[in-house]
Amino acid sequence: MLSQISAQDACLSCGACCAFFRVSFYWAEGEAMPPDYVEPLTAVYSCMQGTNQKQPRCIALDGVVGQQVSCTMYEQRSSSCKEVQAGDAQCAKARQAHNLIPLIDINVMTPSNDEDFDQVC
């Protein structure tokens, strides 16, 4: 969980990672996607159309980055899309590039008191 908001809500008002990285994946993952959404990269890798350019923006991203967005092929999105997690380092990098403040994962911030714990009976 992120500070104040759920990860899902954070992504729905962001979309920065869909408009920052080249989103590449093993070509076979693209078989489940609309053909015009996929660009061949190498013999074994493809990427999302729109992400292999200087100012990337995935063709499947709908809406305005930093305001309200949705993925128009969410169920078919690649493993690369699923890898980026709200609050992780990739997320922070993408958000920074879009002048959005980094998200803070409160689970990471919660200190553990397991160390130095003395059982008294």
Ligand code: SF4
């Ligand atoms: S950059 Fe982070 S918060 Fe924004 S959509 Fe991607 S994972 Fe979600």
Ligand code: SF4
């Ligand atoms: S397929 Fe969807 S989740 Fe993946 S980069 Fe494009 S808009 Fe983002």
